[in-house]
Amino acid sequence: MQFCAQSPGHITGFFVIYKNGSTGAGLNVEGGMRTSVKPAEKDAFFLNGKKKRLEVSRAVLAIFREKFNVKGEVEVRHFTKFPIGYGLGISGAGALSLAICINKFFRLGLSRAHVTNIAKQAEIECGTGLGDVIAENHAGLMVGKKPYPSKGAQELKFAEKYVVLGFLRPIRTKKIIRSSAWTRKINRAGMQCMQEFLAKKTMRGFILQSRRFTLFSGLGTFAINRIIEKIPHASMAMLGETIFIPTNKPRQDAKELARYCKRVMVAKIAKKGARLL
Numbered sequence: 001m002q003f004c005a006q007s008p009g010h011i012t013g014f015f016v017i018y019k020n021g022s023t024g025a026g027l028n029v030e031g032g033m034r035t036s037v038k039p040a041e042k043d044a045f046f047l048n049g050k051k052k053r054l055e056v057s058r059a060v061l062a063i064f065r066e067k068f069n070v071k072g073e074v075e076v077r078h079f080t081k082f083p084i085g086y087g088l089g090i091s092g093a094g095a096l097s098l099a100i101c102i103n104k105f106f107r108l109g110l111s112r113a114h115v116t117n118i119a120k121q122a123e124i125e126c127g128t129g130l131g132d133v134i135a136e137n138h139a140g141l142m143v144g145k146k147p148y149p150s151k152g153a154q155e156l157k158f159a160e161k162y163v164v165l166g167f168l169r170p171i172r173t174k175k176i177i178r179s180s181a182w183t184r185k186i187n188r189a190g191m192q193c194m195q196e197f198l199a200k201k202t203m204r205g206f207i208l209q210s211r212r213f214t215l216f217s218g219l220g221t222f223a224i225n226r227i228i229e230k231i232p233h234a235s236m237a238m239l240g241e242t243i244f245i246p247t248n249k250p251r252q253d254a255k256e257l258a259r260y261c262k263r264v265m266v267a268k269i270a271k272k273g274a275r276l277l
Helices: 055-068 090-105 112-126 173-177 180-198 203-217 222-230 250-257
Strands: 003-018 021-039 044-047 074-079 141-144 153-155 162-169 241-247 263-268
Touching (some): 003 090, 003 180, 003 203, 021 090, 021 180, 021 203, 021 263, 055 074, 055 090, 090 112, 162 222, 162 250, 173 180, 180 203, 203 222, 222 241, 241 250
Parallel strands (some): 044 074
Antiparallel strands (some): 003 021, 021 074, 141 153, 162 263
16 A cells, blocks of 8 residues: 655745744745655655655654554655755655645545645744745745735746756755844845735746845845846745746756856746645
């Protein structure tokens, strides 16, 4: 007996931090994380075929066991084509896809909202995210719904089919979201960007506010700021030293981004949210 689930990755353009979550705007990318769960003699966790500690996945399983007293050891296998720690919401995608699998594996019959809350709790406990799992239930471009912190998202219209990614360095999310100084800077910039974006909810508006957030929050490094100065339709993925460009000309934009980033990828913007396979 094995169950599999898939979750898109999520690129946050700008956000606001709340006590138990966040709100903001972003877009989802296909191929975030695919997860499988099957019975085992002892709990084991794998990422792309290699046995790993995977604290967030362990936290998800621990929450299920504590809340529902489920019995039985499991083997968890995660697969992703994306690097972790680069602002693509991959830890959230792993947490959400695992929670979906565990719910089915142990026949708990929980609602998607309940399953999502468990994944979100694990992310917050581990300091790896605040709301990616909420967004990863959706597709395409989106903005968090009221009341805040958001428990859902509004999917928006857009024409772009691809996103080009340029990777520089990872950022430790925990160091940012648990810092009171960073929280003040982020929220000051994020609230302004959120207000302006809600008045013009388009992909162009999203990129404009993402770029403003990158600069005004102080999260943009020298390298990031230099690149987005050169490429006016690019911004920074939160939280990673990663450039993203929504586009319908992926080859052209990938070639341009390769002038500044050694590692460049092209992904499709997701048409579906997290789901059981």
